[in-house]
Amino acid sequence: xxxxxxxxxxxxxSHLAKRLDEVAHVCQIYSQNLDHxxxxxxxxxxxxAIDDLNLIDTDADIxxxxxxxxxxxxxxxxxxxxxxxxxxxxxxxxxxxxxxxKSGVLYPLQxxxxxxxxxxxxxxxxxxxxxxxxxxxxxxLAQMIAPETTPQIAxxxxxxxxxxxxxxACNFANHLWAIADQLLSNDGYPLDVLYPLMEVTxxxxxxxxxxxxxxxxxARGDQGIINQHLAxxxxxxxxxxxxxxxxxxxxxx
Amino acid sequence: xxxxxxxxxxxxxSHLAKRLDEVAHVCQIYSQNLDHxxxxxxxxxxxxAIDDLNLIDTDADIxxxxxxxxxxxxxxxxxxxxxxxxxxxxxxxxxxxxxxxKSGVLYPLQxxxxxxxxxxxxxxxxxxxxxxxxxxxxxxLAQMIAPETTPQIAxxxxxxxxxxxxxxACNFANHLWAIADQLLSNDGYPLDVLYPLMEVTxxxxxxxxxxxxxxxxxARGDQGIINQHLAxxxxxxxxxxxxxxxxxxxxxx
Numbered sequence: 153x154x155x156x157x158x159x160x161x162x163x164x165x166s167h168l169a170k171r172l173d174e175v176a177h178v179c180q181i182y183s184q185n186l187d188h189x190x191x192x193x194x195x196x197x198x199x200x201a202i203d204d205l206n207l208i209d210t211d212a213d214i215x216x217x218x219x220x221x222x223x224x225x226x227x228x229x230x231x232x233x234x235x236x237x238x239x240x241x242x243x244x245x246x247x248x249x250x251x252x253x254k255s256g257v258l259y260p261l262q263x264x265x266x267x268x269x270x271x272x273x274x275x276x277x278x279x280x281x282x283x284x285x286x287x288x289x290x291x292x293l294a295q296m297i298a299p300e301t302t303p304q305i306a307x308x309x310x311x312x313x314x315x316x317x318x319x320x321a322c323n324f325a326n327h328l329w330a331i332a333d334q335l336l337s338n339d340g341y342p343l344d345v346l347y348p349l350m351e352v353t354x355x356x357x358x359x360x361x362x363x364x365x366x367x368x369x370x371a372r373g374d375q376g377i378i379n380q381h382l383a384x385x386x387x388x389x390x391x392x393x394x395x396x397x398x399x400x401x402x403x404x405x
Numbered sequence: 406x407x408x409x410x411x412x413x414x415x416x417x418x419s420h421l422a423k424r425l426d427e428v429a430h431v432c433q434i435y436s437q438n439l440d441h442x443x444x445x446x447x448x449x450x451x452x453x454a455i456d457d458l459n460l461i462d463t464d465a466d467i468x469x470x471x472x473x474x475x476x477x478x479x480x481x482x483x484x485x486x487x488x489x490x491x492x493x494x495x496x497x498x499x500x501x502x503x504x505x506x507k508s509g510v511l512y513p514l515q516x517x518x519x520x521x522x523x524x525x526x527x528x529x530x531x532x533x534x535x536x537x538x539x540x541x542x543x544x545x546l547a548q549m550i551a552p553e554t555t556p557q558i559a560x561x562x563x564x565x566x567x568x569x570x571x572x573x574a575c576n577f578a579n580h581l582w583a584i585a586d587q588l589l590s591n592d593g594y595p596l597d598v599l600y601p602l603m604e605v606t607x608x609x610x611x612x613x614x615x616x617x618x619x620x621x622x623x624a625r626g627d628q629g630i631i632n633q634h635l636a637x638x639x640x641x642x643x644x645x646x647x648x649x650x651x652x653x654x655x656x657x658x
Contacts, residue, residue, distance in 0.1 A: 221630060244630050262602050263620050268609060276598045301601070310592045316634050316648075321585035321599045322606045323621030324651045325578045330615040330658075332574035339563045345529045346574045347611055348554075349515050353575045354607050356521060358600055362583040367516050368576030377474060377497050381569050390654060395569075397650050398577045401643060 153177045154293070155236075157208060159227060160218035161188040163264035164241055168218060168297070171272035173197055175296040180209055210234045214293060216241060216258065217250075225249050237286050243315030246308035247280050256281035256290045259311050263322055273298050278306035278314060331391060363405065370402035406430045407546070408489075410461060412480060413471035414441040416517035417494055421471060421550070424525035426450055428549040433462055463487045467546060469494060469511065470503075478502050490539050496568030499561035500533050509534035509543045512564050516575055526551050531559035531567060584644060616658065623655035 154176040158169050161183035172178050173196045180200045183189035189201035202208065208215075210232060217240040219227050224240055228250050231238060238252040243259050250256075257280040264270065277294035281287035287305070294303035306314060329350065333343040356365045369377040378399055385392045407429040411422050414436035425431050426449045433453045436442035442454035455461065461468075463485060470493040472480050477493055481503050484491065491505040496512050503509075510533040517523065530547035534540035540558070547556035559567060582603065586596040609618045622630040631652055638645045 221627065244633060261598060263605055263609070265609060265618065265620070268612070270605065271601075274601050276601060304594070304598070306592075312633065312637060313588060313592055314594070314598070315630075316637060317585040317588040318599065318602055319621055319634065319648070320581045320588070322602050323619065323623065323655070324647075325581050325603070326606050326610055326615050326619055327623075327651055327655050328573045328578050328581070329610045330619065332570040333615055335566060335570040335573070339559075339566055341557070341567070343610075343615070345514060345557070345567070346571065348524075348527050348529060349571055349575050350578070350607055350610070352516055352523065353579050354603060356516070356518060357579055357582045357596075357603070359521070362579050362586055362596070365518070366576065366579055366583065367518070368572055370576065370580075374474065377568075380497060380565065381572065384565060384569060390657070394577075394650055394654060395572070397647055398580055401647060402576070402580050404643070 154214060155179050155209070155212040157212045157215045158182070158192075158218065159205075159215060159231070161185070161192050162218065162220070163266055164260065165216075165218035166192045166266075167264050167270055167272060168216060168241070168260070169196065169199075171297050173199070176214075176293070179212060180207075182208065205230050206232065208232060208234065212236050214239065214289075221245050228252075237281075237289060239281075239290060243318070244312050246312075247282070248308070250282075252282075254282055254286045256286050257308070257311065258290050258294055259306070259314070261314060261318060273300045276301050277303040278311055279303050280305070280307055280311065331394070335391075366402060366405075368402075370399040373403065407467060408432050408462070408465040410465045410468045411435070411445075411471065412458075412468060412484070414438070414445050415471065415473070416519055417513065418469075418471035419445045419519075420517050420523055420525060421469060421494070421513070422449065422452075424550050426452070429467075429546070432465060433460075435461065458483050459485065461485060461487065465489050467492065467542075474498050481505075490534075490542060492534075492543055496571070497565050500535070501561070503535075505535075507535055507539045509539050510561070510564065511543050511547055512559070512567070514567060514571060526553045529554050530556040531564055532556050533558070533560055533564065584647070588644075619655060619658075621655075623652040626656065 156172050156176050156178050157180045159182045169192050178199050181189045181193045182202050186203040193199040193201040213236040215238045221242050224245050237254045239256040239258045259278040260275045262275045275298045279290045291303050409429045409431050410433045412435045422445050431449050431452050434442045434446045435455050439456040446452040446454035466489040468491045474495050477498050490507045492509040492511045512531040513528045515528045528551045532543045544556050
């Protein structure tokens with residue numbers, strides 16, 4: 153069984169730790185804050201919480217650095233010389249941030265939230281590595297974590313572009329739902345009234361290319377309704393701007 | 406069993422007709438184009454296809470006008486005097502477009518596509534009517550069509566605002582997925598790689614207010630990543646504009 157050290161105790165780190173505990177041996181969890189490391193470690197089978205990188209077990213097979221993008225370079229350079237592979241999990245940080253001989257990236261294309269259950273077996277992982285052997289090992293690890301999907305190879309540029317696509321598909325889509333929620337709340341409706349619509353919209357986007365599934369006033373070119381909507385948003389120039397920007401972009405297609 | 410006449414043969418009309426055939430008697434379907442009316446009627450139990458409003462059975466209980474917003478006023482005024490309730494299904498047309506004594510609106514907050522199966526039993530309907538008795542009758546009809554949810558009352562202004570919220574939550578969200586699809590295709594990835602992320606994002610927005618579920622560089626205030634993304638979108642000023650507009654709006658919260 154592979155020995156894994158996890159560096160970080162945030163959302164990604166703790167979801168990864170929980171799943172890795174089922175398919176490998178997570179021997180250590182590091183966090184600057186020992187309490188945070190302990191909170192994750194105590195849910196594992198046999199895992200030591202540490203807050204000092206000098207205490208790291210240098211004989212593990214894989215070291216997963218899962219910290220914020222801005223903390224990553226510093227943590228990576230503070231890591232002692234270790235036997236195994238050093239990999240990070242960030243979408244937007246290049247592999248070059250890691251100076252170790254055997255290094256790589258294991259990027260889970262998913263959004264992680266504290267407390268929210270998540271089926272790690274379905275998370276698509278994107279792999280990059282310093283050499284073919286390391287790539288194969290990281291690919292195998294990703295396949296163990298997520299056996300219900302297939303890990304893919306992506307270099308740092310591709311991974312950054314995947315991250316941008318994810319920002320549009322996840323962060324920005326969620327923000328539109330937040331706007332809808334706010335608009336409905338003015339009339340006392342809960343967002344629940346839109347759930348069936350949101351679910352059908354997603355299901356459709358998974359059945360056909362979303363560009364072909366596009367409906368609504370912009371896609372129909374119904375300028376009368378568009379003008380009516382813009383007029384009704386008069387007190388919210390911020391929402392008018394978003395409405396107009398997206399409508400124009402839909403119509404350009 | 407109530408007798409219903411359906412005026413229109415588009416996506417909304419044909420989905421409504423199919424479901425109404427299970428809980429009422431759809432005795433006639435009107436379309437300007439007889440072939441279109443027949444295509445819907447022949448899947449019903451006992452339904453006549455017509456292309457002349459003068460042939461309409463004036464003794465039905467309910468007349469549902471489900472045509473494009475722009476055609477609605479003309480169709481409504483061409484409709485002969487009838488015994489039952491005349492109602493339309495549009496989100497953005499006021500009840501005042503109907504001049505009949507007993508009139509109303511039965512607005513399904515859902516997106517309808519040709520050929521796509523849809524569970525009408527879960528569609529939230531919003532009701533408006535000329536009088537309390539008509540309102541009750543339309544509410545009952547909506548409850549029969551969609552027994553798994555509760556119809557609600559909405560006046561014409563509220564219904565127009567519901568429609569705007571739906572444009573953000575459905576049409577615009579779908580467009581963001583179309584953009585993500587396009588961005589991924591440059592690297593040869595199918596949109597499939599984002600499905601788990603899109604599904605988790607939706608599930609989360611249904612578990613907590615989406616404003617609280619917001620993740621990503623904008624919500625984290627990670628200006629370094631935001632600048633990196635904008636730089637990588639340099640060849641696509643249209644996408645830069647959308648990225649910047651939505652990022653600024655997330656950060657204003």
